[in-house]
Amino acid sequence: MSTTSLRRGILLAAIVPALLTAGCAAGGTGQAMKGAASPPTAPSDTATDTGPPADMSPPATDTMSPSPSGTMSPSGGADAAAPRAVVEEFFSAMADKDTDKAVALFAPDAVAAVDGEPTAEGTEGLRSLIKGEEEETTGSPTIEEAMVVDSWAFVRATKGEGADETRAFFVLSKENSDWKIDRLMTNSAS
Known part of the structure; x- marks a missing residue:
């Protein structure tokens, strides 16, 4: 793979999550943004719950988000x-x-x-x-x-x-x- 192709791939991997994060933070109205920004819901204890048991849910991963070290500065700073x-x-x-x-x-x-x-x-x-x-x-x-x-x-x-x-x-x-x-x-x- 060429260096240019690799850099472009890394660039896309950095831009897309940043734009989604900015859109979600700005109160985006798109359904995808709402789903991505929605907090997980607690499992229901009622007998009518038909979703998978909490222990079978896939673990949440956040590999594309900015690091928690505070290196994202959307407003400038x-x-x-x-x-x-x-x-x-x-x-x-x-x-x-x-x-x-x-x-x-x-x-x-x-x-x-x-x-x-x-x-x-x-x-x-x-x-x-x-x-x-x-x-x-x-x-x-x-x-x-x-x-x-x-x-x-x-x-x-x-x-x-x-x-x-x-x-x-x-x-x-x-x-x-x-x-x-x-x-x-x-x-x-x-």
Whole structure:
């Protein structure tokens, strides 16, 4: 299995539970979310109970949830400060048209899917994409949301206003003690 395929699999394994957790915490109305968020019910002592005996129920497992060590920070917080700073540094480098600085913020095998452009993969693909980004948006970037789950971070940001607004979703990975942009996806509001 290639390193890229492995990283994508790990990424999906990190994103899906985080999104489900965030949806459940936000009071999602989907039936799947309600079922996932519902606490287990106590076994009934009545004779009309037709469910399996409590001792035959499969044990509850939670292998995909964030660790209980407090490494999940859906509202931002101190855990999300470093990934937020990397995203802010990316926007600053883009505003300064500093391609080298912007590319250095990405992991070597990162992927960027920028609205209206072919998907860029790896350092050279990112360099070409960033050099080709000449369109300016107005306004300062706004970090809308940041979340850290173990060695992954998710940052959602916007830049610009109205029809010129660009939305960006960053997935960052922690390499040694540094956060690097692993995936970037953007689209426009219009």
